[in-house]
Amino acid sequence: MTVAPTRKRFMLPIVIFVLLCGGVWFWAQNVETVLGDPTWILGWILTASVILPSFFNLRKRLIAFNFGSASVWLTLHVASGIAAIILFVLHTDGIWPTGIYEQLMATLFAAITLTGLCGLWTQLVLPRRLTETGHEYVYEKIPGTVADLRDAARQAVKTYTEATGSELLSHHYEKSLDWYFARPRFFWNNVFGGNAAWAWANAHMIAIRRFADPLQSATIDSIENLVSTKVVVDQHYACQSVLKRWLLAHVPLSTAFLVVVAWHIVIVHVYAS
Amino acid sequence: MDAATIDKPKRWDTAFDPDMSDADFDLMMARSEIAEVDGRFPDSLPLEGIVRNDMRLVRYQRGDIIVREGDYGSSAFILVEGEVQIAKTTIPLSELGGDGTERQGFVQRLGNLFRNTSVPEVRDVDAYKQRASASGDRPLGTALPDVERAMSELSLIPLSEGAFFGELAALGRTPRVATIFASTDSTLMEIRWQGLRDIMKFDEGWRKRIDKTYREAALEAYLRQTDILKNLPPDQAQHVTDHCLFETYGSFDWHHDFNRKGGQANEPVIAHEGDYPDGVLLIRAGFARLATGKGHERRTVSYLGAGDVFGLSELFDVWRYPDTADHRLSYTLSALGYVDVIRIPVDVLKRFVFETMTPPEDHGIKLAHRSAADDLLMEWAVDNRYMNGTKTMVIDLNSCVRCDDCVSACAATHGGDPRFRREGEPFGTWMVANACMHCKDPVCMVGCPTGAIRRDRESGSVVINDLTCIGCATCANSCPYDNITMVSIRDLAGRTILDENGSGQPIMKATKCDLCTGRPGGPACVQACPNGSLSRVDFRDFHVEASS
Numbered sequence: 055m056t057v058a059p060t061r062k063r064f065m066l067p068i069v070i071f072v073l074l075c076g077g078v079w080f081w082a083q084n085v086e087t088v089l090g091d092p093t094w095i096l097g098w099i100l101t102a103s104v105i106l107p108s109f110f111n112l113r114k115r116l117i118a119f120n121f122g123s124a125s126v127w128l129t130l131h132v133a134s135g136i137a138a139i140i141l142f143v144l145h146t147d148g149i150w151p152t153g154i155y156e157q158l159m160a161t162l163f164a165a166i167t168l169t170g171l172c173g174l175w176t177q178l179v180l181p182r183r184l185t186e187t188g189h190e191y192v193y194e195k196i197p198g199t200v201a202d203l204r205d206a207a208r209q210a211v212k213t214y215t216e217a218t219g220s221e222l223l224s225h226h227y228e229k230s231l232d233w234y235f236a237r238p239r240f241f242w243n244n245v246f247g248g249n250a251a252w253a254w255a256n257a258h259m260i261a262i263r264r265f266a267d268p269l270q271s272a273t274i275d276s277i278e279n280l281v282s283t284k285v286v287v288d289q290h291y292a293c294q295s296v297l298k299r300w301l302l303a304h305v306p307l308s309t310a311f312l313v314v315v316a317w318h319i320v321i322v323h324v325y326a327s
Numbered sequence: 328m329d330a331a332t333i334d335k336p337k338r339w340d341t342a343f344d345p346d347m348s349d350a351d352f353d354l355m356m357a358r359s360e361i362a363e364v365d366g367r368f369p370d371s372l373p374l375e376g377i378v379r380n381d382m383r384l385v386r387y388q389r390g391d392i393i394v395r396e397g398d399y400g401s402s403a404f405i406l407v408e409g410e411v412q413i414a415k416t417t418i419p420l421s422e423l424g425g426d427g428t429e430r431q432g433f434v435q436r437l438g439n440l441f442r443n444t445s446v447p448e449v450r451d452v453d454a455y456k457q458r459a460s461a462s463g464d465r466p467l468g469t470a471l472p473d474v475e476r477a478m479s480e481l482s483l484i485p486l487s488e489g490a491f492f493g494e495l496a497a498l499g500r501t502p503r504v505a506t507i508f509a510s511t512d513s514t515l516m517e518i519r520w521q522g523l524r525d526i527m528k529f530d531e532g533w534r535k536r537i538d539k540t541y542r543e544a545a546l547e548a549y550l551r552q553t554d555i556l557k558n559l560p561p562d563q564a565q566h567v568t569d570h571c572l573f574e575t576y577g578s579f580d581w582h583h584d585f586n587r588k589g590g591q592a593n594e595p596v597i598a599h600e601g602d603y604p605d606g607v608l609l610i611r612a613g614f615a616r617l618a619t620g621k622g623h624e625r626r627t628v629s630y631l632g633a634g635d636v637f638g639l640s641e642l643f644d645v646w647r648y649p650d651t652a653d654h655r656l657s658y659t660l661s662a663l664g665y666v667d668v669i670r671i672p673v674d675v676l677k678r679f680v681f682e683t684m685t686p687p688e689d690h691g692i693k694l695a696h697r698s699a700a701d702d703l704l705m706e707w708a709v710d711n712r713y714m715n716g717t718k719t720m721v722i723d724l725n726s727c728v729r730c731d732d733c734v735s736a737c738a739a740t741h742g743g744d745p746r747f748r749r750e751g752e753p754f755g756t757w758m759v760a761n762a763c764m765h766c767k768d769p770v771c772m773v774g775c776p777t778g779a780i781r782r783d784r785e786s787g788s789v790v791i792n793d794l795t796c797i798g799c800a801t802c803a804n805s806c807p808y809d810n811i812t813m814v815s816i817r818d819l820a821g822r823t824i825l826d827e828n829g830s831g832q833p834i835m836k837a838t839k840c841d842l843c844t845g846r847p848g849g850p851a852c853v854q855a856c857p858n859g860s861l862s863r864v865d866f867r868d869f870h871v872e873a874s875s
Contacts, residue, residue, distance in 0.1 A: 063859075114732065117739045117855060120848030125730065125859035177728050177858070185724040193729060252392040262361045297728050 067133035203292035344383030365529030381522025390474035403494035409513025416517035422779035424468020443743035468777030581664025590710035716764025736855030798835030
């Protein structure tokens with residue numbers, strides 16, 4: 055068996071691909087020194103470094119065939135994607151293009167790069183953050199869990215109100231914590247590892263606790279337990295949402311970029327010939 | 328407040344055959360195998376009670392399969408009337424209710440891409456209608472499809488009235504080594520393992536008979552495979568074999584207790600830390616917890632499985648350094664469920680074994696370098712009985728991006744229906760998911776009436792033949808890990824398939840992970856994980872690697 059590889063597994067392939075890019079740069083410099091034009095070759099190498107990562111998506115769909123481990127494919131995908139950034143700069147000489155079509159192509163490339171790097175960050179950082187919560191929630195079941203927590207909180211408040219006839223807690227709950235329990239909250243704060251949810255909920259519990267009689271304190275304690283669960287559930291919801299959804303930007307952008315590149319190659323070859 | 332009361336559950340609340348007639352009971356009591364039993368049975372466990380509750384008369388038609396090669400049984404048989412045949416040659420799986428798994432070809436894999444549907448659990452109804460049936464329209468798997476051909480073509484050993492068979496597999500929880508079928512209409516007494524164990528305990532005749540069979544048939548060959556005895560000359564090995572003692576701890580039906588109590592399930596102690604050992608214990612089947620007392624709680628150090636030895640380093644040290652060595656056992660050994668033990672007495676070891684063996688490893692030295700936290704993973708695995716798995720699905724939560732590519736890949740490989748759930752028991756950074764663990768002790772395989780669930784002869788994975796599964800849920804109810812799911816099946820149009828002859832109820836099938844048997848490259852879930860977070864592990868290897 056093999057225990058899961060660490061995130062360091064990306065380092066060696068990235069270093070190799072970057073060194074290869076360095077070799078390409080050195081070659082391009084030499085070609086330019088003798089008044090040659092490396093752009094053609096650079097363009098084709100760049101195309102290859104863009105197409106290679108796209109095969110990863112194809113491999114996912116052809117699961118019936120044995121095309122090797124997806125983790126190897128992802129490592130190559132990341133390494134060649136980073137190489138593509140360097141090759142793109144070499145291919146364009148670091149100049150932002152002036153033509154509209156070329157600007158569209160450059161914008162798409164920038165968008166792919168940005169979403170790819172964001173995706174890599176989420177894959178390297180967010181799983182650990184979820185593990186550190188000490189609980190696991192299946193993403194598709196989270197709405198049900200949130201609904202259960204909301205019902206439990208409302209029931210606790212209702213029980214207290216019916217028992218005492220006091221509306222203090224129910225009024226406060228309706229104006230503050232009910233908003234929190236209604237659905238997942240503090241989405242981006244949870245994505246970036248903040249603690250705003252707990253701070254917010256705690257402030258509202260402190261606000262009511264100072265008026266509390268013993269029975270009310272017990273109710274607030276039970277709501278506090280529900281809040282601590284909801285904090286973790288919301289963390290899972292936010293982080294798992296980002297982990298699942300970033301591909302919804304990266305993959306369509308990549309597809310669009312490949313289409314644009316294909317037409318770019320056709321045009322370049324037509325005019326060159 | 329008054330407590331609700333019920334009768335305390337007793338061992339014989341559920342008889343092997345609750346509908347046994349008095350005539351059948353009298354017939355069994357009159358048989359010489361029972362009538363000649365002269366052991367002194369306790370009042371709480373009379374022989375009549377064992378016969379009434381742990382035995383039954385089973386009548387087979389010609390061609391009926393009594394035991395299948397490779398099945399895990401929990402009972403033995405005595406032939407009362409008729410004739411049965413032991414098949415010396417292996418009968419094809421297709422005739423026994425199994426389905427030979429073949430490596431999938433290119434075309435088949437290409438077809439898989441288009442066979443997946445959004446309708447769950449779709450089956451080809453025609454395949455069920457066209458499946459071969461056994462002779463006399465009995466379900467395939469319960470009888471041979473062509474008994475005449477089997478009689479003429481197979482190499483057979485006939486057994487006649489009074490033959491006793493199946494006891495080694497029943498007592499040792501090992502697979503049946505041959506298929507046995509009825510060549511004439513036959514009547515057999517079947518005795519479940521609990522009754523067999525008790526009669527052996529109190530009747531010397533039965534005990535000697537079964538011990539003799541075991542020693543002759545299996546023990547010497549088994550001992551010759553163990554590290555400590557494999558180099559012994561044949562005559563000395565024979566001495567060791569003759570002096571071994573057999574012991575059994577715990578219960579075959581451990582999963583019932585475990586399902587109720589989880590980590591608090593009963594664990595009968597085999598040997599206590601601090602006691603003076605009188606021999607080495609060789610685990611023949613099952614699992615045992617190796618623990619040492621720390622504070623108020625035990626600390627699990629490891630677990631022992633088939634082939635492992637307990638007490639050897641202590642006895643060896645005493646033999647080598649009689650004046651200075653500590654005679655006492657360093658650990659407590661307790662049965663995790665069911666454990667079959669061979670005890671090799673110390674004087675036998677001194678005479679034949681110690682001289683020729685290499686000094687055993689001292690676990691104490693290794694333990695001294697480990698913190699209590701290092702053993703938490705093992706403690707958790709043993710408490711949850713994960714050590715039973717040979718291919719346990721373990722996910723590293725620190726790198727798992729919760730993408731469910733593993734589930735998608737599993738579904739894509741199984742007609743659109745995933746065969747596991749990415750849920751389970753987390754511990755630290757690890758999670759054991761709800762996927763079949765392909766257990767060493769596959770309790771799910773005990774009691775399958777058609778042999779539909781079986782261990783693949785090549786890969787060792789536990790697989791279910793969908794065509795012969797009758798949806799009885801015996802396997803699903805037995806699985807201690809809730810890893811077998813019963814599903815109602817649909818036809819290609821998406822309609823639920825109902826029982827047309829009987830109740831009109833939906834046709835159910837048992838489903839579970841088959842480890843993608845036949846798929847090149849192994850399990851699709853492992854291959855599909857983009858971060859290599861998902862592994863299929865044997866927990867002992869996993870523990871070593873994860874701890875390091």
